[in-house]
Amino acid sequence: MTRIPVDPAKLTAELIRCPSVTPGEGGALQLLQARLSEAGFACTRVDRGGVANLYARWGDKGAPKTFGFNGHTDVVPVGDEALWSVPPFGAEEADGFLWGRGATDMKSGVAAFAAAAIDFVTETPPDGAVVLAITGDEEGDAVDGTVALLDWMQANGERMDVCLVGEPTCPDRMGEMIKIGRRGSLSAWITLTGVQGHAAYPHRARNPLPAMARLVDRLSSHRLDEGTEHFDPSTLAVVSIDTGNTATNVIPAQCRAVVNIRFNDAHDSRGLIDWLQAELDRAAGEFDVTGKMAVKVSGESFLTPPGPLSELVAKAVEEETGIAPELSTTGGTSDARFVKDHCPVVEFGLVGRTMHQVDERVEIAQIHQLKAIYARILRDYFA
Numbered sequence: 609m610t611r612i613p614v615d616p617a618k619l620t621a622e623l624i625r626c627p628s629v630t631p632g633e634g635g636a637l638q639l640l641q642a643r644l645s646e647a648g649f650a651c652t653r654v655d656r657g658g659v660a661n662l663y664a665r666w667g668d669k670g671a672p673k674t675f676g677f678n679g680h681t682d683v684v685p686v687g688d689e690a691l692w693s694v695p696p697f698g699a700e701e702a703d704g705f706l707w708g709r710g711a712t713d714m715k716s717g718v719a720a721f722a723a724a725a726i727d728f729v730t731e732t733p734p735d736g737a738v739v740l741a742i743t744g745d746e747e748g749d750a751v752d753g754t755v756a757l758l759d760w761m762q763a764n765g766e767r768m769d770v771c772l773v774g775e776p777t778c779p780d781r782m783g784e785m786i787k788i789g790r791r792g793s794l795s796a797w798i799t800l801t802g803v804q805g806h807a808a809y810p811h812r813a814r815n816p817l818p819a820m821a822r823l824v825d826r827l828s829s830h831r832l833d834e835g836t837e838h839f840d841p842s843t844l845a846v847v848s849i850d851t852g853n854t855a856t857n858v859i860p861a862q863c864r865a866v867v868n869i870r871f872n873d874a875h876d877s878r879g880l881i882d883w884l885q886a887e888l889d890r891a892a893g894e895f896d897v898t899g900k901m902a903v904k905v906s907g908e909s910f911l912t913p914p915g916p917l918s919e920l921v922a923k924a925v926e927e928e929t930g931i932a933p934e935l936s937t938t939g940g941t942s943d944a945r946f947v948k949d950h951c952p953v954v955e956f957g958l959v960g961r962t963m964h965q966v967d968e969r970v971e972i973a974q975i976h977q978l979k980a981i982y983a984r985i986l987r988d989y990f991a
Contacts, residue, residue, distance in 0.1 A: 611730065614723035616716070616979040617706060617972045619643070621699035623681060623715040624708035630682035630748040633660035636715070637681060637744060640664075640722060644740065647726040654760045657752035659745040666729045667737030669766060675989050676739040676768030677721040677982075678754060678947055679775070680746035683710035684964050691966045705969040713963035716970045717774030717978065718742060724982035734990035739768050746943050750906075754943040758950050770917050771953045772985065773944045774978075776960030777936075782974050783929030783981075787955035788918050789838060789911035789937040790945055791870045794877050795904050796884050798823070802897040804861035813859040819895035820849060820863040826887055827867060832875065838911055839872030839937050872937075877905040907945035911937065917952045924984040925956065928977060956981070 628634030637660050641651045649664040667674070686696040686709050694700045696709040706716075725738050741761075745753025761767065777785050800820050805813025824846045832842040845868050853860040869880055881903055892899035912918065914935055925933045933956070947953040958978055962968045 613727050616720045616723040617975045619719035620716045624699040627697045628681050631659045631745050637662045656756040659752040661757050662742045664740040671737035674737040674769045676771040678741045678773045679718040680743045682744045682747045684747050707969040711968050711970040716975045717957040720978040721774050721982045724979045728986045754946045768951045771947050773955040774957045775942050775955050776957040778959045783925045783931035785936050786933045788935045792909035793906040793941050795868045797902045798865045800897050800899045801862050805859045807857045815859045816863040816897045819891045819897050823891035836872050842871040844869045873909045907941045910948045912952050924981050928981045
């Protein structure tokens with residue numbers, strides 16, 4: 609009896625119908641576990657902190673070589689559902705597209721690599737192992753998702769020799785970009801405190817607003833670097849300044865600001881935090897106010913230097929699309945920032961133009977094309 613290959617577009621639609629708004633599982637990982645188990649994958653739920661995660665391995669734990677895929681099934685909220693022209697979790701097909709929340713980011717990517725992996729190990733069992741590490745916490749806090757999977761792998765002697773993260777990486781055309789690294793990201797919440805007073809008697813108050821204005825001007829005017837070999841210049845954005853003051857005749861006691869820094873491999877978070885603190889102390893001292901700062905580091909910058917893994921992926925992409933992909937480090941953060949501590953990692957996936965938008969959608973033909981690329985990568989890796 610001839611076996612029917614897994615249809616990645618159909619699997620994507622089934623996943624979209626699972627309302628897995630982060631950190632909800634919504635049935636998506638249950639669906640994948642059932643499909644992968646049927647194909648001979650050893651599946652383990654690695655849930656932690658209320659987050660559902662799935663680890664699936666075909667082949668022996670001690671195999672001579674192991675190829676890994678990483679991705680997520682959680683999605684961002686739909687927003688105002690009245691603005692959608694289709695049900696967000698309906699997985700409707702129209703105009704050659706599959707519509708729904710998660711269609712692009714990234715249930716199509718998960719479906720494509722799951723379909724490619726199932727077909728590959730069933731039709732041409734490799735001398736090695738294939739791992740799928742799928743989380744339900746990429747769009748959320750990302751504390752108990754891929755990090756939990758990697759912690760569990762280390763504790764249980766599981767490994768990936770290389771990993772491909774299936775995030776959407778192409779800006780406009782399928783095949784045009786592979787991510788070989790990501791900038792680091794940190795956010796700082798800054799509070800300056802003075803003395804509240806009457807606006808007609810400013811000498812009796814200590815106004816924190818001029819101090820904050822001076823501080824954010826210095827921060828935003830400072831050029832962090834000129835870029836590095838594989839990265840654009842680092843950036844700092846002031847994203848909020850607020851006092852909560854609604855009165856025109858009151859000098860407020862406090863002013864708060866938030867800044868976000870996206871930094872390349874010329875920096876680490878510790879050095880940037882020290883710089884922010886020094887500038888904060890300087891401005892506070894000049895205006896006789898006090899300052900404090902809270903910082904959250906979402907990830908350090910990292911780079912997987914061009915080499916065998918990026919060449920493997922680029923070759924498969926070009927053979928399936930006719931496009932030689934650019935090796936890039938642009939964009940935001942992804943779970944590759946965690947995987948890079950375990951093994952070499954790159955990212956490749958679909959065109960991401962509609963991710964997180966109302967009426968998110970993916971071109972159905974591209975889902976099949978992505979599966980073909982992933983399948984070629986597996987064949988070439990184990991050849």
